[in-house]
Amino acid sequence: MSNRMKNIVVPLVAVLLGVLVGTIIMIATGYNAGSAFIALWNGAFGEIYYTGEVIRQVTPYILAGLAVAFAFRTGLFNIGVEGQLIVGWLAAVWVGVAFELPKFIHLPLAVLAAAAAGALWAFIPGLLKAKFKVHEVIVTIMMNYVALHVTNYIIRTVLSEKSDRTEMIAESASLRSPFLEGLTDYSRLHWGILIALVCVFIMWFLLEKTTKGYELRAVGFNQHASDYAGMSVSRNIILSMVISGAFAGLAGAMEALGTFGYAAIKGGFTGVGFDGIAVALLGGNGPIGIIFAALLFGSLKVGALNMPLEAGVPNELVDIIIALIVFFVAASYMIRILIDRISKKGVK
Amino acid sequence: MGLMEILLIIIPSTLLWAAPLIFTGLGGNFSESSGVVNIGLEGLMVIGAFTAIVFNLTFVDVFGSMTPWVALLAAMVVGALLSILHAVASITFRADQVVSGVAINLLAIGAALFLVKFIYGKGQTDIIQKGFSKVDIPFLSDIPVIGKLFFSNTYYTSFVAIAVAFLAWFVMFKTPFGLRLRAVGEHPMAADTMGINVTRMRYIGVLISGALAGIGGGVYAQSISSDFGHATISGQGFMALAALIFGKWHPLGVMGAALFFGFAQSLSIIGSSLPFLENIPNVYLLIAPYVLTILALTGFIGRADAPKASGTPYIKGKR
Numbered sequence: 001m002s003n004r005m006k007n008i009v010v011p012l013v014a015v016l017l018g019v020l021v022g023t024i025i026m027i028a029t030g031y032n033a034g035s036a037f038i039a040l041w042n043g044a045f046g047e048i049y050y051t052g053e054v055i056r057q058v059t060p061y062i063l064a065g066l067a068v069a070f071a072f073r074t075g076l077f078n079i080g081v082e083g084q085l086i087v088g089w090l091a092a093v094w095v096g097v098a099f100e101l102p103k104f105i106h107l108p109l110a111v112l113a114a115a116a117a118g119a120l121w122a123f124i125p126g127l128l129k130a131k132f133k134v135h136e137v138i139v140t141i142m143m144n145y146v147a148l149h150v151t152n153y154i155i156r157t158v159l160s161e162k163s164d165r166t167e168m169i170a171e172s173a174s175l176r177s178p179f180l181e182g183l184t185d186y187s188r189l190h191w192g193i194l195i196a197l198v199c200v201f202i203m204w205f206l207l208e209k210t211t212k213g214y215e216l217r218a219v220g221f222n223q224h225a226s227d228y229a230g231m232s233v234s235r236n237i238i239l240s241m242v243i244s245g246a247f248a249g250l251a252g253a254m255e256a257l258g259t260f261g262y263a264a265i266k267g268g269f270t271g272v273g274f275d276g277i278a279v280a281l282l283g284g285n286g287p288i289g290i291i292f293a294a295l296l297f298g299s300l301k302v303g304a305l306n307m308p309l310e311a312g313v314p315n316e317l318v319d320i321i322i323a324l325i326v327f328f329v330a331a332s333y334m335i336r337i338l339i340d341r342i343s344k345k346g347v348k
Numbered sequence: 349m350g351l352m353e354i355l356l357i358i359i360p361s362t363l364l365w366a367a368p369l370i371f372t373g374l375g376g377n378f379s380e381s382s383g384v385v386n387i388g389l390e391g392l393m394v395i396g397a398f399t400a401i402v403f404n405l406t407f408v409d410v411f412g413s414m415t416p417w418v419a420l421l422a423a424m425v426v427g428a429l430l431s432i433l434h435a436v437a438s439i440t441f442r443a444d445q446v447v448s449g450v451a452i453n454l455l456a457i458g459a460a461l462f463l464v465k466f467i468y469g470k471g472q473t474d475i476i477q478k479g480f481s482k483v484d485i486p487f488l489s490d491i492p493v494i495g496k497l498f499f500s501n502t503y504y505t506s507f508v509a510i511a512v513a514f515l516a517w518f519v520m521f522k523t524p525f526g527l528r529l530r531a532v533g534e535h536p537m538a539a540d541t542m543g544i545n546v547t548r549m550r551y552i553g554v555l556i557s558g559a560l561a562g563i564g565g566g567v568y569a570q571s572i573s574s575d576f577g578h579a580t581i582s583g584q585g586f587m588a589l590a591a592l593i594f595g596k597w598h599p600l601g602v603m604g605a606a607l608f609f610g611f612a613q614s615l616s617i618i619g620s621s622l623p624f625l626e627n628i629p630n631v632y633l634l635i636a637p638y639v640l641t642i643l644a645l646t647g648f649i650g651r652a653d654a655p656k657a658s659g660t661p662y663i664k665g666k667r
Contacts, residue, residue, distance in 0.1 A: 025462075029466050077446055079387075079446070079450070128642070128645070128646055132645075132646045132647060134642075134645045134646055135645070135654070137385075137387070137446055138589070138590075138593060138641070138645060139642055139645065141387075141586055141589070142586075142590060142638035142639070142641050142642050143638070143642075144586075145583055145586065145587075145635065145638045146635045146638050146639060149631050149634040149635045150631060150635065152631075153629060153631035157629070267579050267582070268578075268579055268582045268583075274450060274453075274454065277447070277450055278454075281447060314461070314462050314465035314466065316458045316459075316461040316462040316465065317458075317462055318458075319454060319457065319458030319461075319462075320455060320458040320459055320462060322454060322458075323451050323452075323453075323454035323455035323458055323459075324451075324455065326447065326450060326451040326454060327433070327437060327448065327451035327452075327455065329447075330437055330443035330444055330447040330448045330451060331436075331437040331441040331443040331448070332443075333441045333442050333443065334441045
């Protein structure tokens with residue numbers, strides 16, 4: 001089997017294995033697996049309302065997946081998407097409540113503020129990696145928690161008076177669309193999905209079709225060779241983190257300007273940033289793969305909410321399945337060996 | 349409020365918050381010293397906390413006042429079992445260790461909440477009746493001043509944690525096993541040439557990390573939260589990871605860092621009742637452990653270097 005085929009088959013096998021183990025868990029705990037999956041399907045595609053919600057959920061997933069994937073492609077592991085998303089969320093809301101401007105200025109400004117905030121948050125680990133050789137995984141994890149506590153503090157003291165949430169953003173900064181909402185039976189679907197799809201194109205174009213993208217990938221493959229060829233390794237590392245962080249910040253803007261319209265005190269993480277790792281991995285870090293993976297995880301997440309209602313199965317089952325998919329993709333060495341064995345037998 | 353009274357509040361609270369971090373941080377130390385990065389500490393703590401609470405609620409009539417300790421053993425076993433997944437993925441199947449750790453974290457919280465709903469039919473467990481309770485440690489608490497400060501109104505688990513830290517230091521730096529473990533983490537090929545079974549040592553390292561993180565979660569659940577829900581463990585595992593780095597991958601350093609982070613955490617909670625802290629926003633105390641870790645890694649507070657082979661799978665015959 002060719003490598004190209006394998007790259008498509010491996011994620012599919014991982015998804016199947018994840019669903020299989022999820023089914024076994026349901027059978028072992030005495031739940032009706034069949035009705036659970038029907039409830040899952042109905043919860044994602046049974047009504048147009050649910051489908052609208054799926055696309056809404058897919059929007060930040062695509063962007064978070066892009067953020068992780070972009071860093072991956074350039075040899076970096078950005079676990080800090082969650083933190084960059086949170087600061088992006090805050091920045092977008094901040095711009096959304098602080099100004100009163102015409103829509104064609106206000107909305108882009110709020111979106112760009114989110115991207116800039118995410119980029120800034122990712123700039124720090126990039127800089128530390130480039131200048132001090134500090135591993136970006138640990139720094140980004142730590143930055144996640146700093147982001148969580150600092151944004152909570154700002155929401156409580158600066159953006160509100162000791163309240164748990166900010167006020168709503170101005171209409172002129174909102175991504176909401178009565179047209180899309182009407183189309184999907186009043187789901188929270190908003191224009192953000194277009195931004196996400198444009199970003200998919202931007203990532204593909206940047207990495208595959210520009211000199212800078214070539215440099216970024218080269219540094220990811222082999223720092224010494226790139227250095228020898230006259231590329232600035234440290235500048236490319238920082239740039240890569242900044243672009244990745246900007247995507248993550250945009251994911252935050254989707255939640256801020258589209259889904260919620262405000263920022264609230266968070267007791268814990270949103271989880272979107274970590275699910276972004278799953279999206280990027282399953283999507284093989286490629287633009288098309290990310291869209292499909294985001295669709296899968298988005299519909300799983302939204303559909304899961306219907307499982308307790310219709311089938312009496314806790315929706316956490318889907319979290320288990322997602323975790324297992326990540327696990328099986330990570331351990332794809334096992335699946336690749338398996339495929340090799342099977343295809344060799346076929347030849348004989 | 350006099351200094352003595354302030355210390356009487358701060359020291360027991362520091363010890364209380366530090367204990368889970370010490371256990372979990374030491375766990376991470378065993379794993380990373382053997383060359384396997386363990387981002388899954390958070391998830392292992394989650395599963396430990398979940399196991400301890402469920403065990404405690406179920407068997408409190410059987411074991412009576414010993415329940416929390418037996419529950420810790422159960423948490424230890426289940427933590428070790430879950431860590432096998434991480435070991436198989438990252439050692440045998442050469443998975444990206446960070447990704448596998450992320451999967452462990454996602455899996456643990458998903459599985460724990462799924463099982464809570466399955467067993468109790470709601471999103472959160474009841475509050476346990478027999479947790480670890482405050483004690484005056486016999487004899488030691490009678491020592492003037494020191495006894496009152498360190499050994500009164502405190503928890504046995506904190507002292508067990510400190511004892512385990514010294515034990516870990518002894519095992520890692522004074523026994524052949526420890527030397528082999530560290531050798532495998534620094535230069536697996538050299539270790540392999542000397543006849544050390546790299547795979548086996550790494551499995552042991554990861555299993556110990558799972559066991560200790562399970563205990564850490566169990567201690568947290570039974571002395572601080574007293575029940576289990578989605579937010580019971582939120583960031584404790586990552587803070588233990590921070591303690592591991594701030595402590596420079598050395599058991600006693602890890603203990604020191606964990607005590608310091610415990611201090612910062614307890615200040616962020618009780619700070620508003622202390623006269624000199626009431627005007628400082630507690631956000632500074634909340635982010636202190638994380639910021640300090642970044643500074644430590646950057647080299648501002650003495651350089652922290654990870655074991656050399658940490659994070660790379662060992663493939664026999666590959667140069």
